[in-house]
Amino acid sequence: MAAGLLLASALCGPSVSAQPRTTGHPGASPAALHPMLRIDGAIRAPDGAGLIEFDSAALRALPQYTVRTRTPWHDGQGxxxxxxxxxxxxxxxxxxxxxxxxxxxxxxxxxxxxDLQQYQPVLAWQLNGKALSVRNKGPLFLVYPFDSYPELNNPLYYARSIWQIKTITVE
Structure with missing residues (x-):
């Protein structure tokens, strides 16, 4: 988990703490104690391992972007x-x-x-300013900018817009 915080710190500057968390912290919510996202495979994590885990705080500490788009699963533009x-x-x-x-x-x-370089999809954790829940396609949902690129409005890219993401493996 510290590697995720180290990466967030490297991307965002020194304001992100890379100190390990203790699972016994009395005020911590259960969600804050577990990794939200695991990335493995053909990568080089800051600690040299081929695995990195991010908790919600580390993901939220990264630069944030908003994609304003319609999807087949929501009413109107989100x-x-x-x-x-x-x-x-x-x-x-x-x-x-x-x-x-x-x-x-x-x-x-x-x-x-x-796809990531060409279309810059967002690993969304919020929809219209509210955190995504598992019930609402969260906690993480890969959202392509469908309204910005008409070629994305087809079943291939809809299938790639996966939700409830837990693991990304680079192959």
């Missing part, structure tokens, strides 16, 4: 906010060409790394 997935992966120097992204229910999709 404002989806979170870090760009490429911004999260680039410092890890991904050596593969594909991401296998897996959801909480073990559903997975393969996404070419080139």
């Amino acid at each position: 404002h989806f906010s979170g870090p760009r997935l490429w911004d999260l992966l680039e410092p890890l120097r991904p050596a593969g060409k594909t991401l296998r992204i897996t959801a909480l229910n073990d559903y997975s999709v393969n996404i070419p790394l080139s």
